[in-house]
Amino acid sequence: MRVVAIVLLGVHLAYAGTHSLKYFYTGVSRGIDFPEFTAVGLVDEGQFMYFDSNTMKAVPKTEWIRQNEGEDYWDREKQKLIGSHQAFKYNIQIAMERFNQSKGVHTVQMMYGCEWDDQTGETNGFRQYGYDGEDFLSLDLREMRWISPVPQGIITVLKWSYNRAELEGRKHYLNTVCIEWLKKYVEYGKSSLKKTVSPQVSLLQKDPSSPVTCHATGFYPSGVTIIWMKNGQEHHEDVDLGELLPNEDGTFQKSSTIRVTPEEWKKNKFSCVVEHQDKTVTEKEIRKNNASDDSSSQRSIFWQWIWHLKLDITVG
Known part of the structure; x- marks a missing residue:
């Protein structure tokens, strides 16, 4: 699993082909100047919503979601994410115990969502968890079971895989509810889908x-x-x-x-x-990567750090 950078940006959607709706929840233990809990929602890899435990507000990050969803929508999102914040605080403590850790800064994250091909109608759902930059748990929708690459996750695998009611609920959300929301968001944002910019x-x-x-x-x-x-x-x-x-x-x-x-x-x-986009750019000459050359390259250092954390977990 890869974890997305937590950024505040606009979004333009690629209207034809495969679309995706993804949510990234990140919990951080105390010790760094960063919110204990953040949530980012993305449509086609572009951010459309954001929440953190400092502001305790779910806010829109695109004009298309701001124009189409009102206060009730954002209040529901806020209440859901406040609950997730409390769960993640507990999950960090559980994970530290599983890995025999008593101190240090640790990170927990969950990534879930769905994909939809608007040409073939094919859909896919996913839900993954990780801890301190390593994969921890993932849901196999075809086999209807949880899997873990590490022994510390076996307890949760056994517990969740035998909870058939919860598995069916996850499956229904990822295969049906998530797809419905994704289609709605794509329709909301279709007016900003015509942009093409070369690198x-x-x-x-x-x-x-x-x-x-x-x-x-x-x-x-x-x-x-x-x-x-x-x-x-x-x-x-x-x-x-x-x-x-x-x-x-x-x-x-x-x-x-x-x-x-x-x-x-x-x-x-x-x-x-x-x-x-069927265009080719070739570069042969090296230039110095000084801080003054490209401020966006310097900013990307922070984004790259978060992106590669690969965090995830909601152990019970």
Whole structure:
């Protein structure tokens, strides 16, 4: 599971094809300057709602949801998330006991939602949990059971897998209720679905011995492919592909890093090819990645940190 960055941004939706509705709940133990509990809702990877335990308010983050849902909707969301906040405080304590931890900063998160292909009608639902950046639990809807990759999750797996009524309720929500809301949200936002923006591509390197990063940013919709080329051939060795990240203006960014020695870079012709919406951008020249060059790159450091936490858990 991957955890999304907690950001405040607008959203533009990709109207044709597969759509998604996802919620990310994050609980953080005391010890850092961050809300104990946050909730982010996303449609097609763009944020449309936000809640945190400091403000105790569920708020809209797009004009389309603000115009179509009133106070009753936001009050229901607030009450639900206040309850989730209390549950997550308890869950952190339970998880720490499971992992024999008595101190330190720990993080818990749940990700759930659904996908819908508006052309084929195919749907999919998911609900996953994690703790301190590692997968903890996930729901297998086809087999109607919970699974865990770690022994600390077995207690919850046994408890939840034998609760057939709860499993049926989860299945109904993910396969029916969630899809209904997703279709409604897509309809709400269809007026802002026509935007297409090509990426800006840069090759960044801190110093001659550092890895080289191909950074594509400012593109919409989110689908993008980043390929490294070496002497005219695709090159996949020593390459790390980053996660898709949102920008504050509703566009996206993504990066791919290659580890090569300065000598190898000089002796060969390396280039980065970014494909987006049937258009191709190729970059060959490296520029310094100074703080003054691109403030969005600096801001993304925080987003990247949260994104890779992969948190999740609601143990009982």
